[in-house]
Structure formats: C-alpha cells, structure tokens
Amino acid sequence: MTEQTPPTDAAPPHQLPQANASTLIYNEAGEYLLHLRDDIPGIWEPGSWSLLGGGREPEDRSLEETARRELREESGLELPDLTPFTVEEARGSDGGTVPIHIFTGRWAGDPATLHLTEGVMLHWFRPETMPRLRMASSTHDLIRRHAELLHRENLRTVAKATTDSSSPVGHGASGGGSPGGSLRSGGCLCRGIQFTVTGAPDYPHTCSCTHCQRLSGGPMMSWVSFPLSSLTWTGDGGEPAWHYTWPDSRRGFCPDCGSQLCALDDGASSIAITFSAFEDASGLVPVNQSFREDAVTWLPQVPDTHHNSVT
Structure with missing residues (x-):
C-alpha cells in the first residue's frame, strides 16, 4: 500500500x-x-x-x-x-x-x-x-480506453519535444512568416460558433479512432493544435457546446448545426481544432495518422513523417 x-x-x-x-x-x-x-x-x-x-x-x-x-x-x-x-x-x-x-x-x-x-x-x-x-466486452472496452489515453499522452510528449526543439512539426504548417504564426479564423456550418486563433500550428494529423468516425460520420477526422490562450470565440453563439467522450477529454460542437469543431483535455494548455473548421486550411498537411488499426481498408493511410522534422 x-x-x-x-x-x-x-x-x-x-x-x-x-x-x-x-x-x-x-x-x-x-x-x-x-x-x-x-x-x-x-x-x-x-x-x-x-x-x-x-x-x-x-x-x-x-x-x-x-x-x-x-x-x-x-x-x-x-x-x-x-x-x-x-x-x-x-x-x-x-x-x-x-x-x-x-x-x-x-x-x-x-x-x-x-x-x-x-x-x-x-x-x-x-x-x-x-x-x-x-x-467480456467490458474488459475489451476498458483496455481500449486505457490504450487511447496512453496514445494521447504520447502525442503530447511528441508535441512538447517538438516545441522544445523549436522545429516545425508540419510541412509548411506555420501558416505565415511571423514567428508566432498568422491569425486564422473559422467556425461551424451555420456560422453561430466562430473563432480566431494565432500561434504556430502543432502536430497536424488525422485520427481514425471509433470516436472520430462516429462523431464525424466519416472514416477519420483531421486535427491540429494551437495554444489555448490564443483562441477567441467571436460568433454570436459564444463558445461551442461540450460533450465528454472520456473522463478528462471533451469535444466542442455547434448545438444548432452539429458541426464538430475542437477537442480539449482538462488542464491542457493547447486545443485541437478540426481542419474543416477553418476558413482556410491551406498549409496544414497531416504528418501522421492515429489509430491506424481502426482505419477503413478502402483509403490509403497517411505516412508517418512527423519524426523527420524533429531535430
């Protein structure tokens, strides 16, 4: 004990x-x-x-x-x-x-x-x-939940190592010439939830986990992280509605049109935003694919290139 x-x-x-x-x-x-x-x-x-x-x-x-x-x-x-x-x-x-x-x-x-x-x-x-x-299905689900938590921890470790090395994570992902990255804007389909964010985009990737598939209605979702402190909700609807998909992780969505916008871990200093939520996602190129074992077989998988850009 x-x-x-x-x-x-x-x-x-x-x-x-x-x-x-x-x-x-x-x-x-x-x-x-x-x-x-x-x-x-x-x-x-x-x-x-x-x-x-x-x-x-x-x-x-x-x-x-x-x-x-x-x-x-x-x-x-x-x-x-x-x-x-x-x-x-x-x-x-x-x-x-x-x-x-x-x-x-x-x-x-x-x-x-x-x-x-x-x-x-x-x-x-x-x-x-x-x-x-x-x-038992409950045992399988328990292990799956733990494996996904470990996976997220590993992603945060990679992101921190990348930030400490001052090296870009994506291919042209800085979004502009300034050291902090340019201003980006986006929102949901009905425009009720809108936002702006600044800073260097961190770890653009796709995710094929079952949560992303079911929430999006598609084979995967595309994510990129920004400093939480740089995010401002600018639309008339304020910030999105939140749904906890794990005990310490929630997804943000528009309560009117249902658009999936972001994901936030409790206590995190960064927020993950979907590629599709941006008005202009140019320069955001996925450098990895999470949960490859859950991916559909009829789409090619994203090559793992994020280690190549870390010095």
Missing part, C-alpha cells in the same frame, strides 16, 4: 461493502497482460481472457492492497507502482452490482516465468488483436 492510497478500514472489516480490485498491466510495446481463466462452470467468466484480480478480504487495508495480494497469490507478481484508473461495475451472484476498482501498472517481464496458481496461462496481447479473443 502506498501513502497516496487512502485506507479503507474506517469501519470494522466485517462491515466493509463487497468490492473487487483488478490490475491492468501493460508494457512499453503497448501490450496488455491477460489471464486465461479456467473453463469451469460456476466461476466468473469461465474460459475467458481477463485481468488478474479478485475480491477484497477482511484483512485488506485498502483496495490497492487487495490488488497486490491477488497479483501475488495468482501469479507471484510484485509491481513497484499501482495507479488507480477507474471503477467498473459487475453483476454479483446475488443479482446486485459489485464495484471493481481498476489499477494500472507497468511490467516488462516474460509471463512464462511466473508461477500461475489459478487459470490456464498469462499472455501479452495488443489491443487490435483482442476482438478475436473470448473476453
């Missing part, structure tokens, strides 16, 4: 409500460690791939301690750091709902070296292969 994890022993152990804890384990290659459960009638998700975890015991002082105990008992695995990620709900044997507290942890080992005491095997899988596995 770490100092950051609050204890759950405010009440006597026998009064603690039922709860489970599981650990989402991933490595630097973007793979996730899954546990193939025994195919025995009467157990939870028999014969399915799932996360390592289990129910809280009376002696567990926190749900992180529950997660760590389950890792030790089931596989002998000890992870230095566990981070709370989310809380899911599952249907208990009595028909009620049981909260499952999900923690995340990094590990780079070989699962074949672990001493597995429950289930059949442990194996690394990439998210794009998981639709072919027998697993």
Whole structure:
C-alpha cells in the first residue's frame, strides 16, 4: 500500500461493502497482460481472457492492497507502482452490482516465468488483436480506453519535444512568416460558433479512432493544435457546446448545426481544432495518422513523417 492510497478500514472489516480490485498491466510495446481463466462452470467468466484480480478480504487495508495480494497469490507478481484508473461495475451472484476498482501498472517481464496458481496461462496481447479473443466486452472496452489515453499522452510528449526543439512539426504548417504564426479564423456550418486563433500550428494529423468516425460520420477526422490562450470565440453563439467522450477529454460542437469543431483535455494548455473548421486550411498537411488499426481498408493511410522534422 502506498501513502497516496487512502485506507479503507474506517469501519470494522466485517462491515466493509463487497468490492473487487483488478490490475491492468501493460508494457512499453503497448501490450496488455491477460489471464486465461479456467473453463469451469460456476466461476466468473469461465474460459475467458481477463485481468488478474479478485475480491477484497477482511484483512485488506485498502483496495490497492487487495490488488497486490491477488497479483501475488495468482501469479507471484510484485509491481513497484499501482495507479488507480477507474471503477467498473459487475453483476454479483446475488443479482446486485459489485464495484471493481481498476489499477494500472507497468511490467516488462516474460509471463512464462511466473508461477500461475489459478487459470490456464498469462499472455501479452495488443489491443487490435483482442476482438478475436473470448473476453467480456467490458474488459475489451476498458483496455481500449486505457490504450487511447496512453496514445494521447504520447502525442503530447511528441508535441512538447517538438516545441522544445523549436522545429516545425508540419510541412509548411506555420501558416505565415511571423514567428508566432498568422491569425486564422473559422467556425461551424451555420456560422453561430466562430473563432480566431494565432500561434504556430502543432502536430497536424488525422485520427481514425471509433470516436472520430462516429462523431464525424466519416472514416477519420483531421486535427491540429494551437495554444489555448490564443483562441477567441467571436460568433454570436459564444463558445461551442461540450460533450465528454472520456473522463478528462471533451469535444466542442455547434448545438444548432452539429458541426464538430475542437477537442480539449482538462488542464491542457493547447486545443485541437478540426481542419474543416477553418476558413482556410491551406498549409496544414497531416504528418501522421492515429489509430491506424481502426482505419477503413478502402483509403490509403497517411505516412508517418512527423519524426523527420524533429531535430
């Protein structure tokens, strides 16, 4: 148990409500460690791939301690750091709902070296292969959400490295001759939401994730980031309406015509704007494509060229 994890022993152990804890384990290659459960009638998700975890015991002082105990008992695995990620709900044997507290942890080992005491095997899988596995849809969705969050973090890291190097990210993406970039304007289809933005465009790219496909009604969306402080909403409708597609990330759209305009992470200093929202998107050339594994097969993919411009 770490100092950051609050204890759950405010009440006597026998009064603690039922709860489970599981650990989402991933490595630097973007793979996730899954546990193939025994195919025995009467157990939870028999014969399915799932996360390592289990129910809280009376002696567990926190749900992180529950997660760590389950890792030790089931596989002998000890992870230095566990981070709370989310809380899911599952249907208990009595028909009620049981909260499952999900923690995340990094590990780079070989699962074949672990001493597995429950289930059949442990194996690394990439998210794009998981639709072919027998697993709960909630588990698949959980891993997908985490993978997308990691992807966004990686994009921010690349963007920061590019800014620190003072090198342009796109091909002719500066939009003008001034060091800070020229003024750009745009808005929605009905013109109710309008904006201006200045600064150097950062990391123009397309995204083929399922959210972008469903929100746009097309195979992908095109994005470019600008400093949030340089954005001004100028239309009669003020700023757009917002919809959270992730716990810490929202999309901005016009509530009247439905145009998708921007995306903003909580606490971010930059905002991503769709290419199509600009009056003039000339000079914005995508340098990469996110979520290639979700892309349609009948369009060529955007070449990854953004590393070529970073010195």
